[in-house]
Amino acid sequence: MKTRSIRRRLIWTVIVSQAALAIGLVFTGVFYTRRQLLATLDSHLQARAMNIVALVRYPENNGKTLFFEKTLLPLGSDSQHADLFEIRADDGSIVARSSNPPLVNTSANHRFWEFSYDGVPYRAIHLRDVPVLDPEEGTPSAPSRLDVIYACPLVQMHQQIWAAGVYIALASALLLCATVCLALWGLRRNLAPLQQLAACAAEVSAHKWEFQPPAEAGSVAELAPLTEAMQTMVGRLRQSFMQEREFLGNAAHELKTPVAILKSTIQSLLQKQRTPAEYQAGLAQSLEDLERLEKLLRWMLRLARAEQWAYGTLDRQLEAIDINATCQLAIEAIRGLASAHNTTIRFHQNAATVMSRADPEDLELIWVNLLENAVRYSPDGSSVELTVGANGNNRARVTVSDAGIGISPEELPLVFKRFHRADPSRTRETGGFGLGLAIAKALVEAYGGSISAESKLGRGTRMIVELPLSDKVPD
Numbered sequence: 001m002k003t004r005s006i007r008r009r010l011i012w013t014v015i016v017s018q019a020a021l022a023i024g025l026v027f028t029g030v031f032y033t034r035r036q037l038l039a040t041l042d043s044h045l046q047a048r049a050m051n052i053v054a055l056v057r058y059p060e061n062n063g064k065t066l067f068f069e070k071t072l073l074p075l076g077s078d079s080q081h082a083d084l085f086e087i088r089a090d091d092g093s094i095v096a097r098s099s100n101p102p103l104v105n106t107s108a109n110h111r112f113w114e115f116s117y118d119g120v121p122y123r124a125i126h127l128r129d130v131p132v133l134d135p136e137e138g139t140p141s142a143p144s145r146l147d148v149i150y151a152c153p154l155v156q157m158h159q160q161i162w163a164a165g166v167y168i169a170l171a172s173a174l175l176l177c178a179t180v181c182l183a184l185w186g187l188r189r190n191l192a193p194l195q196q197l198a199a200c201a202a203e204v205s206a207h208k209w210e211f212q213p214p215a216e217a218g219s220v221a222e223l224a225p226l227t228e229a230m231q232t233m234v235g236r237l238r239q240s241f242m243q244e245r246e247f248l249g250n251a252a253h254e255l256k257t258p259v260a261i262l263k264s265t266i267q268s269l270l271q272k273q274r275t276p277a278e279y280q281a282g283l284a285q286s287l288e289d290l291e292r293l294e295k296l297l298r299w300m301l302r303l304a305r306a307e308q309w310a311y312g313t314l315d316r317q318l319e320a321i322d323i324n325a326t327c328q329l330a331i332e333a334i335r336g337l338a339s340a341h342n343t344t345i346r347f348h349q350n351a352a353t354v355m356s357r358a359d360p361e362d363l364e365l366i367w368v369n370l371l372e373n374a375v376r377y378s379p380d381g382s383s384v385e386l387t388v389g390a391n392g393n394n395r396a397r398v399t400v401s402d403a404g405i406g407i408s409p410e411e412l413p414l415v416f417k418r419f420h421r422a423d424p425s426r427t428r429e430t431g432g433f434g435l436g437l438a439i440a441k442a443l444v445e446a447y448g449g450s451i452s453a454e455s456k457l458g459r460g461t462r463m464i465v466e467l468p469l470s471d472k473v474p475d
Contacts, residue, residue: 006191007187007188007191010183010187011180011183011184011187014179014180014183015176015180018175018176018179018180019176021172022169022172022173022175022176023172025168025172026165026168026169026172029164029165029168030161030164030165030168033160033161033164033165034157034161037157037160037161038123038157041123041152041154041157042112042123042125044077044152045112045123045124045125045150045151045152046125046127048074048077048083048085048150048152049085049125049127049148049149049150050127050130051074052073052085052087052096052148052150053087053127053130053132053133053146053148054133055068055069055070055072055073055096056068056069056087056095056096056132056133056146057069057132058132066089066095066132067095068087068095068096070096076152077152077153077156078152078153078155078156080155081120081153081155082098082153083098083150083151083152083153084098084100084103084117084122084124084149084150084151085097085098085103085148085149085150085151086098086102086103086148086149087146087147087148087149088146088147088148089145089146089147090129090145090146090147095146100117103124103149103151105124105126105149111125111126111127112124112125112126113126114154115151117151120153120154120155121153121154121155121158122151122152122153122154123151123152123154124149124150124151124152125148125149125150125151126147126148126149127146127147127148127149127150128147129145129146129147130145130146130147130148131145131146132145132146190220192216193214193216193217193220193223194217194223196214196216196217197213197214197217197223197226197227197230200212200213200214201230201234204234206241209234209237209238209241211230211231211234213227213230213231255293255296255297258289258290258292258293258296259293261285261289262286262289262290262293265282265285265286265289266282266286268282269282269283300435302365302439318357318358318359318447319357320355320356320357320470321355321356321357321358321360321363322353322354322355323354323355323356323363323388323396323398323467324349324351324352324353324354324388325360326360326363326364326367327347327349327367327386327388327398328347329360329364330364330367330368330371331345331347331367331371331386333364333368334368334371334372334375337372337375337376338371338375338384341375341376341378341380342380342381343375343378343380343381343382343383343384344382344383344384345371345375345383345384345386346383346384346385346386347386347387347388348385348386348387348388349387349388349389350387350388350389350390351388351389351390354388354389354390354396354469355469355470356396356447356467356468356469356470357447357468357470358447358467362443362446362447363443365439365440365443366439366440366443366444366465367386367398367400369436369437369439369440370400370437370440370463370465371384371386371400372436373436373437373463374400374401374402374404374461374463375402377402377404377405377461378402378403378404378460379403379404382402382403382404383403384400384401384402385399385400385401385402386398386399386400387399387401390469391466394468394469395449395466395467395468395469396466396467396468396469397464397465397466398464398465398466398467399462399463399464399465400462400463400465401460401461401462401463402460402461402462403459403460404460404461405457405458406455406456406457406458406459406460406461407453407455407457407461408457412453412455415437415453416437416438416440416441416451416453417438440465444465444467447467447468448467448468449465449466449467449468450465450466451463451464451465451466452464
């Protein structure tokens with residue numbers, strides 16, 4: 001799989017964004033410079049146009065024809081390209097004009113427009129109905145209004161705009177280089193804690209579970225959640241690893257006892273000649289040990305399969321079943337043990353049907369395990385309560401309560417641990433392997449539920465199971 005560098009992508013992001021910013025600055029600067037120069041040029045054009053209007057005079061002989069003082073014409077704005085102008089009287093006659101073809105306003109609705117003459121760009125102004133300026137004398141019969149068109153070349157303005165664009169572009173390029181260098185330095189420095197964190201994580205192994213993230217990584221706001229998540233992950237992995245190691249040790253211990261007894265029994269039968277009755281007793285004892293060994297293996301396989309379901313590695317097509325029915329089957333299965341302990345099992349159901357998607361055999365096994373523990377640790381003549389209902393959050397709630405010896409606060413968090421038994425002895429008289437509650441927990445979690453325990457010493461224990469409800473009701 002091709003790897004991608006976050007640093008490289010961040011650098012390219014900075015470069016592209018800064019380049020876009022530089023281009024935007026260039027266009028904005030050029031646009032603003034052109035706008036300001038045009039505003040200045042328009043004011044200049046209007047002043048120039050009024051200056052040539054001032055050169056129009058009434059004739060001294062009171063004639064009707066106006067004359068233009070060419071000798072007083074000011075110099076043009078560009079030494080290499082002449083200004084263009086044209087003055088017309090209100091009757092359409094030309095009063096004055098520079099040596100060029102007639103000027104025509106190609107944008108009749110605007111005062112200003114641009115055109116090209118002999119390959120030179122010009123900008124022109126058109127003043128309409130301008131009065132003749134002659135404070136000394138005037139003839140009432142003479143024309144009194146003028147149309148004036150004055151144009152200046154745009155060569156110098158275009159050169160100024162180009163120069164401004166070049167300067168802005170160069171400044172933007174320098175800022176871009178400085179920004180990229182700064183970004184490279186900042187990325188290298190700010191990504192250093194991440195590299196240190198990765199190096200610390202790489203040191204974690206099955207022989208070394210200490211994960212000590214660098215202090216700088218914990219002080220970075222963006223890395224603090226990752227650091228905490230990695231610490232939690234390493235802690236869980238360590239716990240799982242230790243649990244698996246402990247499971248193997250406990251399983252080996254539980255398997256070793258019946259195998260050793262079975263081997264000892266067979267060896268004793270082979271040491272000398274035995275009577276048929278002794279052989280029969282020895283074989284019966286061996287068969288009992290084999291049954292215990294088979295039961296232990298069956299429970300271990302059931303636990304492994306339940307955990308596979310819980311982790312989603314096995315796909316199962318489940319139908320909605322009635323939890324009440326599975327509870328009744330569990331009560332019937334445990335009734336013999338309850339009678340032997342002189343214990344009464346009372347079943348309470350808050351609804352006729354409580355549906356959930358699960359395997360009925362799995363649920364029955366859960367209730368059997370919980371009821372068996374409740375019966376074994378309840379005093380003779382007491383009762384065990386099994387209640388089925390709903391908790392109002394679209395979840396079924398099943399509780400198994402007893403009035404037994406209870407569980408100490410130190411032992412309560414460990415009751416669902418594999419091979420854990422409150423009774424530390426491991427003799428066959430204790431019964432069970434410490435897998436019942438672990439299997440119940442794995443099965444409950446496999447169906448998306450939860451199981452918890454509440455207990456007080458001398459006052460009994462209550463196991464609480466919650467499972468998702470199903471909307472399907474049996475026909």
